[in-house]
Each structure stands twice: as structure tokens, then as C-alpha cells.
Amino acid sequence: MKIMVAVKRVVDYAVKIRSGVETSNVKMSMNPFCEIALEEALRIKESGRASEVVSVGPAQCADTLRTGLAKGADRAIHVEFPGTLYPLSVAKIFKALVDAEKPGLLLLGKQAIDDDCNRTGQMIAGLLKWPQGTFASKISVVLDEGNKVATVDREVDGGLETLSLDLPVITTDLRLNQPRYATLPNIMKAKSKVIKKLTLQDLNVEIRSDLEVVQVIEPPKRQAGVVLSSV
């Protein structure tokens, strides 16, 4: 069974950004939730079948994909698009990719740390009409002949909800696993792994931007308190 993992290249979480979000010289890396999704895919693979890493974005995403390959993914697909993409567009692209690659399981991070949308996974599930298990903190997959089922523990406001789903779209939460390091032998092996490049025309996807960013401002600085003489 093929597992497809979506990864997003975002500003590294340890970097302090000033307002206006300059992304030119800033350290970029794989979204932490996507790392967790990739780790889960690799663990399932180590007791199952292939896993592939897909990312959507401009040319620089290649290093994020290389990191994914260095951690153990078999193949990478890079869909090139130079602008900013919002979740619905990304979801449409992934629908086209899933139709082409036919994976049995799709794993994503629950949200990206730059826009915190928390929408892409759910939208993909909607477009594909696949079941979804979001905010997963535990996943176990059964792959017998007549019985392909994923049991997902979800972290919800009321506690933990356990769902049993026919192979679905899963978005991963923080406590699912601890991502592995890319060790040097795997980094060397990744050099010869393939990154397939695709454009939106190849996938027959047309996207239009329904959202426009009007303004980005910092929250107002915290005012000093007022000392009262009595209450």
C-alpha cells in the first residue's frame, strides 16, 4: 500500500519573525506537524509498504523534500507553483495527485505553523469523499485482505475519541510520535532518490485565489497596568 505524506516548507519554528513576514533570508524547514506525519508514515512503512513524500510550492521546496527523502521516504513529488497557495487550492492539487498515484493512506500535519489554517486535510477528505481522522494522537493500521482499517485516537475538546475508519485522510497532532533524525547514510542514499517535478497543467488543476491578504499587523503592544490606590 502506498502512503502519501504532504509536507510544507515553512519558516523554521525557532526563528523570530518581525511583522510583515520577510521570508527571503530566513531559515526555512519542514513544518513540525508534517515531520510527525512523515515519521508515522515511515513507521507504518517499516511494518507495511511504500511511502511517498509530496510537497507543493516554489522551487526551494526541493530541500524540504530532500530532508523527507533523507529520513526514509522512497519518492518525492514536487508540484511547482511560485505564488502563495491557500488550503483549498492545495486540497485541489492533492485530489489530482491522489487520483494519479492512488495511495491507500494520506497523512498530513494538522496545520502549518505559518498560517495555522488547519483546513487542508479536511478539505482534501471532502473533495475525495474519503473518511478523515484529524488531530490523531495514536494510529494503528490493519491491512488484511478483506479488512483495511485504521483505528485513530483523536484529541478533541472533551478528551480522546477513538474512530475506526476505512483507510482515510489523517492529520497528525503533536503527541503522535517523536520524529527521527536523518542519519548520514540515509542522507547519502537520498541523493539518488527521485524527486518528480509536476506543474499545475500536468495535473489539470486550475486554481484561483479566493482570498486576498489585505494587511498583516502585529498585535498591539501590551499596555502598562495602572496602579490603583484601592479597590
Place this chain on the structure above:
Amino acid sequence: MQKLFALTSSLSRRTRSSAAFSTSLLFDDTQKQFKESVAQFAEENIAPHAAEIDRSNYLPKDVNLWKLMGDFNLHGITAPAFKFFFVEMFFCICTSKLVMYAVKLYLTSLSATEEYGGLGLGYIYHCIAMEEISRASGSVGLSYGAHSNLCINQLVRNGTPAQKQKYLPKLISGEHVGALAMSEPNAGSDVVSMKCKADRAKGGYILNGNKMWCTNGPVAETLVVYAKTDMAAHSKGITAFIIEKDMPGFSTAQKLDKLGMRGSDTCELVFENCFVPDENVLGLEGKGVYVMMSGLDLERLVLAGGPLGIMQACLDVVLPYVKQREQFGRPIGEFQFIQGKVADMYTSLQSSRSYVYSVARDCDSGIVNPKDCAGVILCAAERATQVALQAIQCLGGNGYVNEYPTGRFLRDAKLYEIGAGTSEIRRMIIGRELFKEQ
């Protein structure tokens, strides 16, 4: 609890790498990936223990750092494959087809060394690993360097296939620790005047004598030791031996209490009629000085990564501090004197780094120049001591307090001006070579 662990480890990950400076000319993409990977590994697994290692003068008992580094494939970086030199030739005359072929050779050469567990890569990678580990903890870096370069690399370069098969797998996996001993209580810089004797006996040699300042001595299972098989022949009478910890007649004396590099166990070795069989001679009898001197060049190169890591660690501490510490209503980093110090620290680090990695690149191509190997560690070590002194100064009173790591950086950095040939010896080597070349 799993929750806290996941949160705290993802928070502590790479909080310091934002201070790592871009060195785009020095490394290619793979090397950068490796550097980041080792930095993350060292930050998460070694750095948390660094202060306690220094305080207690012991490596942590609850975590086996040797095994961890072995699992991360850090020990056998330079264990080469017979195809390695072909690959280097192909890289030199690159076309895209040849590069693909070379990459395939490279990958198969990786598997050729997997019988020992090594990686078949070169000194650039080894220096990168040394730098990042030393950045997390100078002591662990020094012990790592002694194990992976002084011991493992010497076995790789001079050992017979049987010796390599016997000793390398456990050394590379981290199950066994390696060490090397050449200096004696009365033979430091004048190491060729060593008095440790190896008398010929039936089936081997009997060793008698002492060795001093042996890093990893107390814990090593496998040691490379130099002794004189022919006292009268001076330098031509030295032979290298592979010693095992359990050999009768071999023992270690008490651990040394050092100024810095505490936790990197160092001790005196004692040989009292220690029998070493013939098959444990490393290289040829009487040719030990060649093993020693050529090994010293590469040792100096790889150990030069240590002071680089310490300088980087100093900047990692100083830069956030001068931003956050305010005096006279402003962060002290806005004052020119502090900016001057920080600039000097930065340029010392970057220039030493360029020198070290350029020479590492040459050594990977087979060009080993003793002048430059001595030069890189001379340069990096002396700069590191100065950078550490400035780091303490930037932190002011806090720099003088042991709660901050700057004192440890200074004490650790100082070692590199002494070990692997003192700065004076290094100067002598370089000056003498330059004179000869005239």
C-alpha cells in the same frame, strides 16, 4: 510524561542553530544537511548533559553516549572502501553522466564498508561531526575525536584485514571505546624519545613502560600504543601495537583531574611485562614513526573541528545575552565595545572555519600537507582561547560564574593549544617546512 517530553524536546531542538552562520561556500547541500542533522542530534542528546559532565568529571551514567553516537553512524565516518579513491577521481573530472556513475559507485562503496559499519566518507564530514559535537560539549567532542580519529582511523589506515575485522565493528558501533597512547611522563613534545620498551619474545613482544595523558584511557577496550622495539635506532625503532584492555600486564592508573575537558577521561597507562602477540603489530615493526607522524597530520585536522565548535558555542551564548542584557537603558549589544568584541569573535570563527574546511577538502582529495594540518589547529586553537576569553568578558560578572558555560568554554578551549602537538611544536613544524622548501 510523553506530552511534556514531546513539547520540551521540540522546543529545545534547534534553539541555538539560529546562530549558526551561513557558510555556503564551504559546504555542498549534502554536507549542510549532515551538519544540521548532527547539530540537532548533539543539541538534543549531548548538550543537556554538558554542564553536569564538566561538574562531575564523568560521562553520564544513565545514557550511553558512545552507543548513541554509534547509532548515529558518527564513529566510522572515515572507514574507507577500496572504491573510494576511484570515486574521488571521477568527481574531479565531472560530467553529469560521470557524476551519476560516481554516485552509484559511492553508494556501493557505502555497502562495501558496511561489513565494518563505516561510511566511507571523508575528512570534511568528520570535521563537521567533530565541530557540532564539540559545540554541544567540548569534553564529549575530545573523547569522540580520540576514539573516531586517533584510534579508529589509525586502524583503518594501517590495519590488516584481520585486525580491522576483529576490532573495527565494535569500535564503530560504539560498543567499544578506542584510544591512542604515544606520550609518556618524560616524552611529550619529544615523543620520539619514548622509553616504553617492546622486547621480542616468542610469538610476540613484551611491553614495559608508562604512557601519559591518554584520552579515553580509563574506559577504552582497544588502544593503539607506540613502543620502542629498538632503543638504539631512535625514531626508526618505534612500532605501533594494538592493545586490548584485558591483556595481562596492562593496567591504567588513576584518572587525571584536569583543568578542562572534564569528563573526557584521561589517565596514565602502565605496562608491566605485558605480552602482545605478533598479530597485534599495527603496520610494520620499526615503521611505527611513519604510522604516528602521518596519523598526527590527520589527527590535527580533525581535532581542529573541536575549537571551531567551542567558538560557535561561545557565540551561541554571547549573542542572545548581549541582546537581552540591558545597562544604561539599552541592550549592551548596542555599545561599540561589545560590538567590537562580537565582531572579533565572529571573524575569528569564520576565518578559522574556512581554513579548516579548505584543508579538509584537500585531504579528501589525497593532498595531505603537514604544514597546513598543523596550521589549522594552531590557528583554530589559539583563536578559540581568545574567543572564549572575550565571551567571558561579554558576559561580565555572569561570565565569571559557573552557572554560565563560558568558563567551561575557556577551560575546554585551552586544551587544543596543547594536545596533538603544542602550539610551539606546530610552529616549529610549519617554520621548518617553509625553510626546507626555500
